[in-house]
Amino acid sequence: xxxxxxxEVEHVTMRFxxxxxxxxxxxxxxxxxxxxxxxxxxxxxxxxxxxxxxxxKPQIGRLxxxxxxxxxxxxxxxxxxxxxxxxxxxxxQNIRLFARMSVLENLIVAQHNTLMRASALSLAGLLGLARxxxxxxxxxxKARYWLNKVDLLDHADADAGSLPYGSxxxxxxxxxxxxxxxxxxxxEPAAGLNPRESLELNTLLTGIRDEHGIGLLLxxxxxxxxxxxxxWVVVLDYGRKIAEGTPVEIRNDPAVIRAYLGxxxxxxxxx
Amino acid sequence: xxxxxxxxxxxxxxxxxxxLIAIGYTMVYGIIRMINFAHGExxxxxxxxxxxxxLVATTLGGASVAFGLLIALVSTMxxxxxxxxxxxxxxYRPLRNAPKLAPLISAIGMSIVLQNFSQLSQGARVKPLPxxxxxxxxxxxxxxFSVNLSYLQMVIMALTVVLMxxxxxxxxRTSLGRxxxxxxxxxxxxxxxxxxxxxxxxxxxxxxxxxAAVAGLMVTLYYGVIDFYIGFLAxxxxxxxAVLGGIGSLPGAMLGGLLIGLIEAFWSGYFSxxxxxxxxxxxxxxxLLFRPTGLLGRPEVEKI
Amino acid sequence: xxxxxxxxxxxxxVIGAVVAAALALPMLGFRLVDSSQALTLSTRFDxxxxxxxxxxxxxxxxxxLRDTLPGRLPALPDWGARFPKxxxxxxxxxxGFAFVLPFLPIADRALVDKATMVLIYVxxxxxxxxxxxxxxxxxxxxxxxxxxxxxxxxxxxxxLDLSFWVSLPLAGVFAAGFGIMLGFPVLRxxxxxxxIVTLGxxxxxxxxxxxxxxxxxxxxGIGAIPRPSLFGLVFTANxxxxxxxxxxxxxxxxxxxxxxxxxxxxxxxxxxxTNLFTLRIRRLPIxxxxxxxxxxxIACRSLGLNPTTIKLSAFATGAMxxxxxxSFFATRQGFISPESFTFIESAVILAIVVLGGMGSxxxxxxxxxxxxxxxxxxxxxxxxxxxxxxxxxxxxxxxKPSGLLAHRSPTIRLNQEAG
Numbered sequence: 001x002x003x004x005x006x007x008e009v010e011h012v013t014m015r016f017x018x019x020x021x022x023x024x025x026x027x028x029x030x031x032x033x034x035x036x037x038x039x040x041x042x043x044x045x046x047x048x049x050x051x052x053x054x055x056x057k058p059q060i061g062r063l064x065x066x067x068x069x070x071x072x073x074x075x076x077x078x079x080x081x082x083x084x085x086x087x088x089x090x091x092x093q094n095i096r097l098f099a100r101m102s103v104l105e106n107l108i109v110a111q112h113n114t115l116m117r118a119s120a121l122s123l124a125g126l127l128g129l130a131r132x133x134x135x136x137x138x139x140x141x142k143a144r145y146w147l148n149k150v151d152l153l154d155h156a157d158a159d160a161g162s163l164p165y166g167s168x169x170x171x172x173x174x175x176x177x178x179x180x181x182x183x184x185x186x187x188e189p190a191a192g193l194n195p196r197e198s199l200e201l202n203t204l205l206t207g208i209r210d211e212h213g214i215g216l217l218l219x220x221x222x223x224x225x226x227x228x229x230x231x232w233v234v235v236l237d238y239g240r241k242i243a244e245g246t247p248v249e250i251r252n253d254p255a256v257i258r259a260y261l262g263x264x265x266x267x268x269x270x271x
Numbered sequence: 272x273x274x275x276x277x278x279x280x281x282x283x284x285x286x287x288x289x290x291l292i293a294i295g296y297t298m299v300y301g302i303i304r305m306i307n308f309a310h311g312e313x314x315x316x317x318x319x320x321x322x323x324x325x326l327v328a329t330t331l332g333g334a335s336v337a338f339g340l341l342i343a344l345v346s347t348m349x350x351x352x353x354x355x356x357x358x359x360x361x362x363y364r365p366l367r368n369a370p371k372l373a374p375l376i377s378a379i380g381m382s383i384v385l386q387n388f389s390q391l392s393q394g395a396r397v398k399p400l401p402x403x404x405x406x407x408x409x410x411x412x413x414x415x416f417s418v419n420l421s422y423l424q425m426v427i428m429a430l431t432v433v434l435m436x437x438x439x440x441x442x443x444r445t446s447l448g449r450x451x452x453x454x455x456x457x458x459x460x461x462x463x464x465x466x467x468x469x470x471x472x473x474x475x476x477x478x479x480x481x482x483a484a485v486a487g488l489m490v491t492l493y494y495g496v497i498d499f500y501i502g503f504l505a506x507x508x509x510x511x512x513a514v515l516g517g518i519g520s521l522p523g524a525m526l527g528g529l530l531i532g533l534i535e536a537f538w539s540g541y542f543s544x545x546x547x548x549x550x551x552x553x554x555x556x557x558x559l560l561f562r563p564t565g566l567l568g569r570p571e572v573e574k575i
Numbered sequence: 576x577x578x579x580x581x582x583x584x585x586x587x588x589v590i591g592a593v594v595a596a597a598l599a600l601p602m603l604g605f606r607l608v609d610s611s612q613a614l615t616l617s618t619r620f621d622x623x624x625x626x627x628x629x630x631x632x633x634x635x636x637x638x639x640l641r642d643t644l645p646g647r648l649p650a651l652p653d654w655g656a657r658f659p660k661x662x663x664x665x666x667x668x669x670x671g672f673a674f675v676l677p678f679l680p681i682a683d684r685a686l687v688d689k690a691t692m693v694l695i696y697v698x699x700x701x702x703x704x705x706x707x708x709x710x711x712x713x714x715x716x717x718x719x720x721x722x723x724x725x726x727x728x729x730x731x732x733x734x735l736d737l738s739f740w741v742s743l744p745l746a747g748v749f750a751a752g753f754g755i756m757l758g759f760p761v762l763r764x765x766x767x768x769x770x771i772v773t774l775g776x777x778x779x780x781x782x783x784x785x786x787x788x789x790x791x792x793x794x795x796g797i798g799a800i801p802r803p804s805l806f807g808l809v810f811t812a813n814x815x816x817x818x819x820x821x822x823x824x825x826x827x828x829x830x831x832x833x834x835x836x837x838x839x840x841x842x843x844x845x846x847x848x849t850n851l852f853t854l855r856i857r858r859l860p861i862x863x864x865x866x867x868x869x870x871x872x873i874a875c876r877s878l879g880l881n882p883t884t885i886k887l888s889a890f891a892t893g894a895m896x897x898x899x900x901x902s903f904f905a906t907r908q909g910f911i912s913p914e915s916f917t918f919i920e921s922a923v924i925l926a927i928v929v930l931g932g933m934g935s936x937x938x939x940x941x942x943x944x945x946x947x948x949x950x951x952x953x954x955x956x957x958x959x960x961x962x963x964x965x966x967x968x969x970x971x972x973x974x975k976p977s978g979l980l981a982h983r984s985p986t987i988r989l990n991q992e993a994g
């Protein structure tokens with residue numbers, strides 16, 4: 001399996017007032033692999049995500065996404081262009097679905113840019129041209145594929161807001177995948193899931209990595225997920241990187257244990 | 272130069288009145304995130320009640336103008352506050368957890384009701400009151416133009432300063448103010464910690480209405496004419512002032528009010544009186560483009 | 576138990592009466608009388624007593640009822656959810672009825688006139704529904720675009736001699752242009768800031784119309800606006816040079832009703848086109864993007880949707896329909912002045928959208944009938960009309976905070992058999 005550098009984070013610094021949420025942070029994430037970002041609450045993980053996906057602009061530093069046809073500098077793009085042109089998808093810590101739209105509609109909206117192109121800014125659709133009908137059918141097929149993947153096919157026509165919590169998390173991942181990302185950023189995808197759902201999540205994420213060949217960036221507190229599926233782990237504390245390595249290395253790193261894993265010992269024990 | 276100073280004085284007087292109304296908007300918005308559209312009408316009611324109270328007081332209590340005004344001020348504050356409270360209780364409180372636009376529509380409806388109620392009960396014609404405070408002091412004189420500061424303008428500015436001081440004290444130093452600020456930050460948490468949020472919201476409406484009542488009295492005295500329609504434009508201007516200053520901020524509301532008063536005075540003084548409202552809104556748009564949260568509003572970091 | 580409730584209800588009633596008395600005392604108890612010498616007061620304390628009595632009794636009755644009845648007010652069943660097909664039938668039924676209405680025996684000129692008025696508001700409501708109901712942008716100055724459309728037609732027709740059918744699309748384009756012009760700088764603002772800026776914009780347009788004498792003729796307005804023709808056939812008693820009248824062409828006796836009915840059909844068709852457009856665009860990418868934006872702007876951005884252009888398109892589309900409605904209004908009235916475009920119009924249109932149930936097309940029709948149609952029948956009670964109108968807005972909101980018809984069904988389904 002070929003693994004090349006996908007995302008490169010160099011000296012990124014994000015400050016709110018006098019507080020350094022992310023401080024001179026550098027690391028890289030590879031293609032076709034799962035990179036986990038862990039660290040105690042307030043370590044700057046979500047802020048880092050917001051910098052990568054363009055919701056915040058870092059004061060210092062560079063964020064590069066390596067496409068096949070050359071590098072894309074993320075910090076120069078607007079947030080919607082990061083999704084559209086740089087092809088970075090994301091989910092949110094507090095789930096952000098279109099609650100009063102159906103599950104299927106959520107996935108169709110995610111394919112907005114493709115459909116807009118196919119429908120000539122909706123004009124072709126307004127006139128009922130066949131070309132739009134075909135594009136919509138393809139979009140529905142893709143949505144069906146992902147609904148099947150996340151086991152929501154039976155609920156396709158329900159309001160997204162009416163789904164149980166775990167299903168909403170999975171739907172959000174499916175929605176992000178419908179944008180055809182090269183890098184998928186997941187903000188605590190296992191939060192609030194029961195052990196069985198958490199296991200299913202592992203299968204889903206490794207499936208995305210292996211079958212679709214994209215990179216995944218993962219913020220997670222659930223150590224069974226982190227240790228179970230990540231290929232590389234980056235540990236943050238107070239906005240700085242204190243360690244990085246394979247899960248096994250991280251588990252045995254004294255600095256990490258001191259800063260973070262100290263409280264999570266018992267979770268490691270049962271493996 | 273003389274003309275400039277005269278317009279400055281006129282603008283500050285007008286601005287003080289707008290500022291007092293704007294505080295009502297900003298406090299209510301801060302606490303329940305709602306544009307209280309009927310607030311302009313509360314101010315209009317304040318103007319009517321003050322006029323009525325003044326006439327009652329002078330009829331009953333003899334000819335002393337000062338005594339009549341004091342009675343009018345106190346009774347207007349109380350009765351208008353009661354109106355403010357009643358409007359919240361009837362039209363807004365049942366909609367506390369409703370979709371966001373429901374209270375706004377209810378408020379617009381209430382505004383129409385109050386306007387027409389006043390028109391029906393007091394007649395549509397403009398109500399004139401002969402000037403009570405005559406005279407003033409001449410500040411300077413030159414180029415055949417004298418700059419006057421009337422006693423009434425002094426009273427308006429002094430009263431505004433006193434009210435602002437009292438309100439700042441209430442908000443920052445009393446337990447009511449503390450509860451109010453807590454509710455503004457996080458209503459659910461405040462309620463969990465034992466703050467009776469319904470009562471705090473009522474108090475907010477009462478405070479806003481009290482200030483609007485004073486503004487109503489001032490306008491009655493300053494312009495000498497009132498009608499049932501004055502609430503609409505004053506309400507819009509005051510809300511604009513609140514947004515300009517940064518909605519949710521008390522000093523911002525006062526600053527916004529003063530700015531709008533000044534813009535109006537100078538625009539009518541130097542350019543054209545017809546387009547003064549256009550100037551006000553144009554400046555609002557300009558300010559919002561560069562400072563989306565207003566002049567003194569806290570710039571907010573988007574929570575994602 | 577009944578006794579306890581009774582005392583509580585009595586207490587409620589007495590408190591209500593006292594509060595009502597205090598509220599009524601200044602405003603009802605005294606009346607300002609403007610005699611030639613000075614401003615004086617007359618009293619009518621009996622009114623205060625009546626008000627206190629009415630409120631006290633009402634409060635008492637409510638308190639009693641609350642204990643005996645399960646709910647405070649009867650809840651409307653959610654028809655839309657229960658019968659998915661129902662709305663389709665109701666929609667077609669309403670449209671069919673609207674088409675035959677002018678030919679029914681009950682239809683006299685006054686009725687058709689009123690129906691035309693209602694349809695103008697239905698069309699405006701449908702236009703604003705795109706902005707507020709679908710895209711979730713709070714626009715308090717919608718009347719500005721209505722005014723732009725009306726003045727566009729009035730000026731194009733009186734100054735450049737353009738016909739209604741040529742001016743109509745132009746008016747829509749102008750209104751949409753204004754929408755973009757206003758929208759571009761302000762659509763980045765958060766919801767409530769947008770509200771005040773649009774409100775201000777509405778006022779600015781009105782102030783300009785009022786004061787730009789040379790162009791708009793100021794408060795006096797523009798009169799003698801030409802009427803539309805039907806493929807060149809005019810609706811007058813005698814044909815002007817080179818024209819044929821509608822009555823002559825079809826061998827009918829001339830009647831003023833022909834024009835009234837013709838105008839009715841124009842607005843009916845315009846309104847139905849607005850509706851068709853909305854129904855269609857809701858199923859297209861841009862329409863879904865509007866709704867997604869209403870639901871969660873941040874999620875939209877994370878999916879590559881550019882919020883500014885999406886908002887702008889909703890704003891401009893809504894404005895365009897307001898422009899169409901405006902030029903119809905101008906040609907129907909034959910006379911327009913700034914007075915027709917005050918804030919209260921914006922408020923009425925917004926109320927129609929919200930009361931109808933945001934995003935619901937049939938809801939808009941119901942609300943327009945309720946808010947515009949019903950009061951037209953009570954013209955005689957002129958002075959109490961607006962009071963009742965405002966009161967109705969408050970009461971309907973208290974009764975159904977999410978609108979009369981709040982049900983939404985998906986624009987695309989995977990499992991077709993579900994309905």
